[in-house]
Amino acid sequence: MATRDPAAEGAGEAPPPPPPAPEVSILVVSYNTREMTLACLASVIAETPELPHELIVLDNASADGSADAIAAAHPDIPLIRLAENIGFGRGNNRAAEAARGRYLLLLNPDTVVRDRAIERLVAFARRRPEAMIWGGRTIFADGSPNPSSAWGRLSLWSLTAFATGLSVLFPRSELTNPEGIGGWGRDTERGVDIVSGCFLLIERAFWERLGGFDPDYFMYAEEADLCHRARALGARPRCTPEAMIVHHGGASERVRTEKALRLLSGKATLIAKHWSPPAAWAGRNLYRLGVGLRALGYGLAARLTGRQRHREAAEPWAALWRRQAEWIRGYPPAGER
Template sequence: MTVADELESASDRSGPGPEVSVIMITYNAAGWTQRSLAAVGAAFSERNYELIILDNASTSLDRDELTRWAGPRATVVFSDTNLGFGPGCNRAVERARGRYLLFLNPDAVMEPRCGDLLVRFLEEDPRRGIVGGRITAPDGELDYGSCWGHQTVYSLACFASGLSTVLPRNRVANPEGLGSWQRDSVRQVGVITGCLMLMTRQLFEDLGGFDERFFMYGEDADLCWRAGQLGYRPSITPDARAVHAIGASSASVVAKQVLLFRGKATLITKRSAGLRLRIELGLLQTGVFLRAVLDRRFGVRRSRGWNGLWQQRAEWRRGW
């Protein structure tokens, strides 16, 4: 990685080591980044923390402003190229000193004591391995996408048939969506998104960090899946809360969808082979095609950009 500049506080480095390293990968979205950084201090009243920021070659986020918002205790690294989310996190973790790693999106604002409560939740049962909290959108609506069930042949079949869209809160029709559960109770889940994700550094290292074949989207699902293979039980606590402005850094709906489906396709190509691989990729493409047809015919769910996603299928169907 080429790095244009790195700033860190020498006095902070000489003191006692932090318990928690907060890892943030920034890319544009200046307004939400400022809000997210301003809330970090109040999220930790019990635990000593450090803040490590890697900026992925932002084009509209001023370096001096980012450094000022981060504060003198932070390490701020500016990359000359956009490394992607997973690779950027891996580079940032190399500078981390905490026992715990908290991955925080720059468009996610933690509520007071959120960080403390996540650490406490993991310490109550270390076999959880990876933990997250209850996430809402800026308008107060629940962000159902803050955690998911694993992507499977069955869930892809539900997507291909359109059932997961017609019945999004039905656990049988949309198993990845986890039903109508309001994220208001402690529960083991398949996937905790990288928007707000806490784990020990030891587990992160045991897993080899994020798989860098994922540029963006899917790397958190893959990490949680690999943790599950080791016997860990990723879980959600409703006590730790944050607000998430979903997709604040995305240039457009279709651009975000292309990245998201590249991640989905990569999960398939990584785990499957032969006939199963062809079936799963076929189901994924069928689901997009169906929604694109409905877009063109009836204008259904046009805001999701299905028609544009289908037209750009060559860019995502084989993954990263």
């Protein structure tokens, strides 16, 4: 006679297996972009119906009620609420810790997904696995091209073009506008130096191998640093026009001067970390020269013409010149902020 097992009786059926891991984990780091973030999340859900995915949102201590609005509109989306703004790079690092997907997609909150863009980008990654980092195409809300989806690498020549104004005078030439990849309309597939963090796809295993974003970058240039380190390990980042999103750009940065200060701080950090001391010295002084010449030129134009547009153009450059001590050597290490 079979022996009864009282412990087994009434134990019920075994619990169901956990759901399979999603193909892609979509990370959205928000900061004071409540309505745009809600529109972004809605577009992801509407335009990604066939690709197994998860959304993870991290709110960087927004003061506009973003976190509560996201929780109310999407109670099923994991939401990480922070008590302080730790920046874009560290925010994505934190969100990535909760990710389960094969791929990570970094997606800005001031974006709107169009025409199955995420599904198209993942399909592109499968076709071109050797790239190891993939990006798409960005446009403005009115449909005009937004070239911020990809960038050329920082170099002494690109800074010379900035300092002398060549990149402004001849923006459509890749020779005189190498960082902006002048002349490329982002409407063809191409290998690039840097994929923008606003719409960047990477395998999670490779992200972890790289250690994610360098936490010393508070905002801006962290993706340039990531792509630089990735290329050293064999990556060849690539963009496709088939995956297209709307990117409003800079929505969390309301003051033009503050945005420019962070941008210069990020680039100065990149120079300090990846260039030799003599090259870094030259690069910093080329930035100083470019800022000073713009402050001087627009200031003279404002005094000579009295035009409001010249005064408005001069103001941020003059402020950057006065505040150069805040950006010229880059961000302080994350542990000192």
